[in-house]
Amino acid sequence: MGYQESFVTTKAQNHFDDFVMRIRELGREYYDYYGAWPKYIVNVKKNAHGIHNSAGLKQNEKYVYFTGERFLQRSAYTIINAAHAADSEWNNEKEFSGKRLKKPLFGLRIIFVEEIDGGQIFDTSKNKDGLIYAGLNNDWIEAADFVF
Numbered sequence: 773m774g775y776q777e778s779f780v781t782t783k784a785q786n787h788f789d790d791f792v793m794r795i796r797e798l799g800r801e802y803y804d805y806y807g808a809w810p811k812y813i814v815n816v817k818k819n820a821h822g823i824h825n826s827a828g829l830k831q832n833e834k835y836v837y838f839t840g841e842r843f844l845q846r847s848a849y850t851i852i853n854a855a856h857a858a859d860s861e862w863n864n865e866k867e868f869s870g871k872r873l874k875k876p877l878f879g880l881r882i883i884f885v886e887e888i889d890g891g892q893i894f895d896t897s898k899n900k901d902g903l904i905y906a907g908l909n910n911d912w913i914e915a916a917d918f919v920f
Contacts, residue, residue: 776842776884779814779835780851783879788834790878792919794852795836800920806850808840810919818912820888827881828888829913835883836919848880 782788795803795810803809814835822828829835844850 774842776845778838778845779883781835787878806844808844810836812837812915813917815916822887
């Protein structure tokens with residue numbers, strides 16, 4: 773479906789550690805299989821206002837920064853559960869069915885990068901070989917830890 777970057781958090785911050793534990797329980801192999809990866813746990817230092825009616829990123833909240841295939845990042849169900857109930861190939865090959873949740877344990881908020889004013893959260897001043905590489909703007913957001 774295409775490349776996507778997103779910030780994902782729980783609707784109630786007291787469930788955030790459970791969310792990260794769930795990602796780790798699913799394991800790197802699950803995310804490798806679907807081509808989307810939870811990269812960093814990030815702390816938001818300042819509100820990053822949304823565009824197109826998005827709420828944006830909220831100060832003092834933690835998020836997991838995802839990159840990769842859009843399919844996995846499009847819903848809470850696919851991020852923390854067997855990505856597709858009909859995906860018998862994964863369930864049979866990887867014996868994943870035992871890890872499937874009947875319903876998510878907590879609500880998630882998914883904020884796609886294009887819903888945020890990118891100038892607030894990305895530092896495009898990094899330059900290498902004449903190309904601009906955007907990294908996280910440490911005035912707004914900091915990578916606190918790797919997910920895996």
